[in-house]
Amino acid sequence: MSLASPNQSPTLPPEISTSHLCLAAESTYSAGRSTRTVKKSLVENATFSLPGPGFVAICxxxxxxxxxxxxxxxxxxxxxxxxxxxDGENASAWRMKRRRRFWRERAAIIHQDHGIIPELSCEDNLTLGLSRKQYSKEELLHSLGEVGLDVPFDGPAAILSGGEQQRLAIARALLRGAAYVFADEPTASLDPTNRDQVIALLRRAADGGALVLAATHDAAVIAAADSTLRINDRQVTVSGSARD
Ligand SMILES: Nc1ncnc2c1ncn2[C@@H]1O[C@H](COP(=O)(O)OP(=O)(O)OP(=O)(O)O)[C@@H](O)[C@H]1O
Structure with missing residues (x-):
């Protein structure tokens, strides 16, 4: 893989790759009068490539x-x-400016708690971090319709159910046309109907050109994915269209 120029085209196909990646979690806690730090190795020596577009389940x-x-x-x-x-660059070496550009132009994240701000309206949540002037009201309403949301545009997101908030978060990612969509347990605590809708939307983002990565326990998400990264005993096994 060649290194991309800093002025790469926004239409560059998404791609993530790792070489000998190791992950560890460190926690510090008080034990009586002393403080203890525990470091746990979680992933060792993982080398793989995720060429986009595609839908990858991390399980x-x-x-x-x-x-x-x-x-x-x-x-x-x-x-x-x-x-x-x-995007062909050593992302660990990115400075804040480059990181910001990645999140502004290329990537969207859907958190386990949806990342929706309940006090803000659906409209404000949709355009959070974007220039509101970029979108007409019709475009925003259309993006809500695309994820099957028929909710008050200017009402607080707090009145939406968990599944509706999840779909609002996905509408935001779709509206931005993100090349990378990162989703943490996107179907957790959804009923089967909402779960299937969310999976179909993530599938659609991947079919539309995005690299969608979802950390999940859900067999239905795994079945809908093109490939999986499975963590077992600190080893990552790659299957499907991803490559070792
Ligand atoms: N910020 C953190 N500080 C300390 N430890 C952490 C941190 N984040 C995760 N861990 C630890 O790392 C391990 C893996 O956590 P992680 O949330 O990635 O697991 P997971 O596979 O997503 O779990 P689950 O399916 O239960 O959500 C856990 O033991 C957790 O306690």
Whole structure:
């Protein structure tokens, strides 16, 4: 893979790759009068390539490090060791300005708690971090319709159900046309109807050109994905269209 120029085209196909990636979690806690630090190795020596577009499920047992791996592949956490490449660049070496550009122009994240601000309106949540002037009201209403949301545009997002908030978060990612969509347990606590809608929307983002990464326990998400990264005993096994 060649290194991309800093002025790369916004239509560059998304791609994430790792080389000898190692992840560890460190926690510090008080034990009586002393403080203890425990460091746990979660992923060792993982080398793989995720060429986009596509839908990748990150799976493994509870506590195996799925969220940690997702956040690391999004460039939000530094790896303990090894190399992470996003858009062909060493993402661990990105400075804040480059990171901001990635999140402004290329990436969207859907948190386990949807990342929706309940006090803000659906409109404000949709355009959070974007220039409101970029979109007409019709475009915004259309994006809500696309995810099957028929909710008060100017009402607070707090009145939406969990599944509706999840779809609002996905509408935001779709509206931005993000090349990378990172989703942490996107179907957790949804009923089967909402779950299927969310999976279909993530599938659509991938079919539309995005690289969608979802950390998940959900067999339905795994079945809908093109490939999986499975964490087991600190090893990452790659299957499907992703490459070792
Ligand atoms: N910020 C942190 N500080 C300390 N330890 C952490 C941190 N984040 C995660 N861990 C630890 O790392 C391990 C993996 O956590 P992670 O949330 O990635 O697992 P997971 O596979 O997503 O789990 P689950 O399926 O239960 O959500 C856990 O033991 C957790 O306690």
């Amino acid at each position: 493994g047992a509870s506590g195996s490090g799925k969220t940690l791996l997702l956040n690391t592949l999004a460039g939000l956490l530094p790896p303990a060791d090894g190399l992470l490449r996003i």
